[in-house]
Every structure is written in C-alpha cells, then in structure tokens.
Amino acid sequence: MIKDSYDVVVAGAGPGGSSVSKTLAELGFSVLMVEKRQEIGAPKRCGEGLTMNTVDIIGEIPQECIRQKIDGATLYAPNGNHVLVDLGAEGGYIVERKAFDKWLAVRASRAGATVVAHAEVTDVIKEGSQVTGVRILVGGGEEKTVRAKVVVAADGVESTVSRKAGLNTTNKLVNVDSGYQYEMSNLKLETSKRIILYFGNDIAPRGYLWIFPKGPDIANVGIGTAMSEKPAKWYLDKFIKDHPEIFGQSSIIEANSGGIPVGGFLENMVLDGFLVVGDAAHQVNPIHGGGMKEATIAGEMAAKVIAKAIEKGDVSASVLSEYNEMWWKERGSKLKKVEKLREVVEKLSDSDFNMISESLTSDVAIGLTRGGKMYSLAKILMKNPRLVKLARHLI
Amino acid sequence: MAWKIDNEKCLRCGACVSVCPELALELKETGIVHDAKKCTLCGICEKVCPVRAIEVKK
C-alpha cells in the first residue's frame, strides 16, 4: 500500500495533517499521510469545541460529526458572579472528534491522498541539511524507508518528528497547560446551548475549567492548569465533588488527558524539505486552548507554499519560509496578542477575577479571545491601582 | 536516582514527551518509552503530567 516515494509525506492525521494532505492532493500532488495510532481521532485529547467561523475554513461539517450547537457561554468568577456571553448566530459546535477527525481524513483520501493508520514515523532521513524522507514503522512490524520532496510534521503536541529533523520544537513548561477531562453523562445542566467556564486560583490555577455540553445531560467536563501544585486531575475531581447540584447523579463515560501548547510560537517552522504545522508548531489560541482551527488554517497555508516550491523545483528552507511569513502575518501577530492577554490573566488573583466580572461585557469577552479589545480590559483593570502595571502590559 | 512511570495511571497523552528537552521520552503503542541514557532527571515531565504518573528522584 505504501509506495517508495511521494511528493509529500505527512506525519500525523489530526486536523493539521488532514488539511495539508487534502489541499495538496487536490492540487494534484502525491501525498502519503500516516497516523501512528490504530484509530484516527481516538482517544480524543480535546474538549471538542469549534467556533462557527471554523466552518468558513473547513467547509460544511456533516451532521454525524456535530453533537451540539452552542449559542453562548457563561463565565463564572470565583465568587459565583457570572457573565453571560452571547455568541448569537455565530456561536459554535461541540463536535465528536472520533467522527470529525475521521471525516477530515476521509476527505483527504477522496482528494487522492493515501492515508494509513497504525503507521508511525520513527525517524527522519537527511542528506546534509536536506530532509529527503522518513522511516515508517508499518502496522508495528515492517520498517520502511519512504522518500519525499517535502516532509510535513503534523504530529501534535508530542512533536518528535521536527526534533528528529533538527528543528527544536520542545515546549517550555510555562507554555504547556496540563489538561484533564471526563466525558460525563446524567448531568444536571441548565441548558445544553451554552458552554460554561469557571475561573479561580483554587479551581484551575493559571487556567480554567470547562463544561462543554454534547447533549441535554452529556458534556465534556475538563480542566487546563499550568505549573499547578497538584496535578490537573486533582482539581477536576475536587470540583466535581464540590458541585453535587450538577454532578450528584453523574457517570464518567470517558477519561482523557493531554498537554496544550499555549504560547511560545516559533519564529521558524521550516527546514530544507521540511515544515511543521498545528500543535507540533505550538499553533494554539493561548487563552482558550483551541487548536483545531489553527491547525487547519496553517495546514492550508503550508500546502500552498509546498505546492509552489515543488513546482519551482526548489524546496529549500529559503523558499518554504514563505510559510513562516504567511503564518505570522495572518495568525501569529494576532495570537501573540492573545498570548500577552494570557500572561496578564495568569497573574490575576481571585478578587481581580471577581472585580472584572462586574464590568465585563459580552463583546469585550469575545473580542479578547481574538486578540482585540485589549484596551477595554486594560480600562477595567486600571480601576484597581495595584493592576495598573499589569494593564499597561496589554496596551 | 530514578525515573519511574505508573503505567496504570498513564493515559498515553504525550504531554510529557512535548516538554522533555532531551527527547528521552516517546509515546509508543505500549505506552511511554523512556531512554535512561538521554534522561538528565530534570523533572519537567513529572510536573506537566496531568495525572502525575511520572516520578523523578534526583
């Protein structure tokens, strides 16, 4: 099934890998996408939330991948004060990653890419500085050398493929959220149309806790924390115990953990004949940890640059670096602002959160997650003299 | 001096792999594989693990 050479080999079949593969296959290039796990999309490492504008990029998502339409969010401050964020017509979906990731891979295959699950990129082959192929362990048995004009690392948070190729993508501890999540059933939810986020240093140190409904009484209940004293799981278990009004009769139908890169964007994401996309390149929104959309956008950008480079007959880093420029212009510059916001939010005390919840409006909350409205938040912070310095960091 | 993993606790998420500065960890089908020759016992992997499945003693 796997041939000896392709135009492009893609390591990892998440949203990033499928995006690169589909786009390149549509342009007529030969593409091999390998996924080391036995099943694409499972087990998930994700809260499964997608904003609606992701549809503009991915295209219409089939009904069998969508679990719940979302039209708002409730943000809880530590004192229980809450802000209702109206996402209106725009809103979002909670998807089923197992179905969603498979659908993306199926689309790539229908476009002409060869997709192989249970096949792992174990090493990267280089001739001098030029990446010329990979070693692939197929079905846990035979190891095979496959040549490629360009190798794409879309291997998610682990990001070993880039590091083996000589591009340092190691995450700094301060830039990784430790994520832990249960999918739970028989919950008592007020509504399934709104996601709920809880903030506070005792609830989720330097992060937040979420409830993403997948139906009237089913939800992903998860947490992301950073540099916390206790492990992420400990905080989630405590929260569940402390809220019998939601979880009193609930059951756990799946347990997931994961690391979320929430900062430390890479200036350079290319080598000669090599490029990295998605979580592997830390392309995640630092404030909410959403990465499906970012991986998809970056995947398309990467594919277009690779197509041009192959047609030109020059896949050197200097040509592929157009991808760096495109990504930084379109996404990096915005996400860098969101990273600053995160640095500020991480320093807030519980009473700061309570104070902000008094004045935060829906459109400011939405704007902030997109790298805007920084001035509005700064103005709220400046009400407290102690926070003036922090507020300046935003503007 | 030791690096230890509790394979019952580990959920095979790869968070530890992403922060290891020495690339001493890899996520395989059987779970996390640790290369003692590369490991400096820095302890970063222990801190990031969402379930504290890893224990590092200097």
Ligand SMILES: Cc1cc2nc3c(=O)[nH]c(=O)nc-3n(C[C@H](O)[C@H](O)[C@H](O)COP(=O)(O)OP(=O)(O)OC[C@H]3O[C@@H](n4cnc5c(N)ncnc54)[C@H](O)[C@@H]3O)c2cc1C
């Ligand atoms: C707890 C948690 C909650 C999250 N919630 C959300 C959310 O609600 N919304 C959102 O948008 N994002 C969320 N994210 C982030 C999101 O899951 C990722 O950003 C997204 O999956 C990134 O896509 P990707 O294609 O880059 O990587 P992945 O989806 O991780 O795909 C990478 C794939 O590569 C495979 N792979 C790894 N190494 C190799 C190898 N050597 N050879 C072959 N294959 C390999 C992996 O097995 C994996 O399947 C969350 C993350 C976590 C941990």
Ligand code: SF4
């Ligand atoms: S971070 Fe913890 S749970 Fe995740 S793979 Fe590493 S040891 Fe296992």
Ligand code: SF4
């Ligand atoms: S202790 Fe440090 S070097 Fe050793 S495996 Fe963990 S992160 Fe890597």
